[in-house]
Amino acid sequence: MKYLSTRGHAARPEFCDILLGGLAPDGGLYLPESYPRISRAELDAWRSLSYADLALAILSKFITDIPAADLKAICDKTYTAEIYRFARPGDDAAEITPVHWLEAGKLGLLELSNGPTLAFKDMAMQLLGNLFEYVLERRGETINILGATSGDTGSAAEYAMRGKHAVRVFMLSPHGKMSAFQRAQMYSLQDENIYNIAVTGMFDDAQDIVKAVSNDAAFKAKYKIGAVNSINWARVAAQIVYYFKGYFAATRSNDEQVAFCVPSGNFGNICAGHIARQMGLPIARLILATNENDVLDEFFRTGVYRPRKAAETHVTSSPSMDISKASNFERFVFDLVGRDSKRVAELWKAVDAGGAFDLSGSADFARIGDFALVSGCSSHAGRVATIRKVFEQYGTMIDTHTADGVKVAWDCAGSVPAGVPLLVLETALPAKFAETIREALGREPERPAELEGIENLPQRVELMAPDVEAVKRFIVERV
Secondary structure (H helix, E strand, O other), X not given: OOEEEOXXXXXXXXXXXXXXXXXXXXXXXXXXXXXXXXXXXXXXXXXXOOHHHHHHXXXXXXXXXXXXXXXXXXXXXXXXXXXXXXXXXXXXOOOOOOXXXXXXXXXXXXXXXXXXXXEOOHHHHHHHHHHHHHHHHHHOOOEEEEEEOOOOHHHHXXXXXXXXXXXXXXXXXXXXXXXXXXXXXXXXXXXXXXXXEEEOOOHHHHXXXXXXXXXXXXXXXXXXXXXXXXOOHHHHHHHHHHHHHHHHHHOOOOOOOEEEEEEOOOOHHHHHHHHHHHOOOOEEEEEEEEOOOOHHHHHHHHOEEOOOOHHHOOOOOOHHHOOOOOOOHHHHHHHHOOOOHHHHHHXXXXXXXXXXXXXXXXXXXXXXXXXXXXXXXOOHHHHHHHHHXXXXXXXXXXXXXXXXXXXXXXXXXXXXXXXXXXXXXXXXXXXHHHHHXXXXXXXXXXXXXXXXXXXXXXXXXXXXXXXXXXXXXXHHOOO
16 A cells, blocks of 8 residues: 655655654645545454454555554554453443443444543554554664644553653643643653653644644654654554444444544544545444534535634633644545645645635535535533533433534434434543533542542643744754
8 A cells, every 4th residue: 555645745655654754745644545445245244353353454454564464463462451441331341442322223422532541542542652663673763753732642642652662752732721630641651751841822833843843854854753643644544443343333234324423623533434434434424523613613614724823722621622723634625626636735835824725616615515524513511511411311421522522413413314323432531521520510520540649640741832943952852
């Protein structure tokens, strides 16, 4: 499998090369030259597979430069019940991503938050850590990972990379904008290969720094800079797997369809669903849920993509989606405009200069229905009311981001064909957002015993202005 850049760079690397590189040299994002199509026979054969075996079957379509036996060993090492052990009481602990039905056969939660950091990012990040270790060991290389997080990516990356040979992690986060639990998960780590930098700005400021460093080809090469944000194709590829697993759990045969509602701020999580559908998974509808930072919802309603400046970005109670410049959206637009890399490069030239683009009157936007995508947004009042309603009506406690998903799922239920089950992708466990849970329910969220008191542990973090050169100096002094 060869890969291309959304902006047209001529090279066609294989998986292991783009795994270590992140952004393409022209600033674009990597995608497969074509999406593999899944046959009905394959879909039938995959229905009964374990999560690790399903991951192997799907990832083998995208990873052709790692021997099959080695890839199997990586998947078997990653997807174990010991790692994904925080299933809800009463759910099938043998399943890594069980479906928790709120209304049997109609509305369910696809549990993706049973990993070590209680967030869906673990589903891909644990694999990424093992892939990095495998490739670096065979090449005799090291890597310095530079990432940005709005909440959960950082802790998932650090837990996946901590102690890994030949890997250092430099993680940027918006100072004071994450929950106390999220901060503690990251900043309390004392591993020598983990560095946390709190940026005095918003997530988009941190993400812009990562992109600026990645686009400095000389610095990137000299200091071996890699990426774990969802700009890294391996993250998206790994997330495709749970759409297939959720489909099999929610249906009785492969003649049926399913719908997914996906809380997403950076378009990475739902991008994986879009690709699963392009591969042939019978998805009737993909529903995108945002919070008050509704740049993506605005596009799907109007055709205008208008990233906001940091001063216009809301600080909300679903902080992992406090994003107004969605990195992975470029991958979707690439498909929307017929994989015309020249056009994508022109559109993102405007975006990278701080502007916007308008596809509202174009033939491309007229095709938006072909991708089965609709969208909606939520607010603080909406998510608090949803947390309360789900707890009172179904006896289930959900986090703030999942609440955005459930709220938008209810709002958009009319877009789902009759009889098609609707799964909301769970993004985190409620323990990560205790303040809003207390507001909604007047009680503390449950948390795993081993994470009790995590906020009281000593924390190690550097406070820094959103300055590209300052971040570069920080990296240079520590490699």
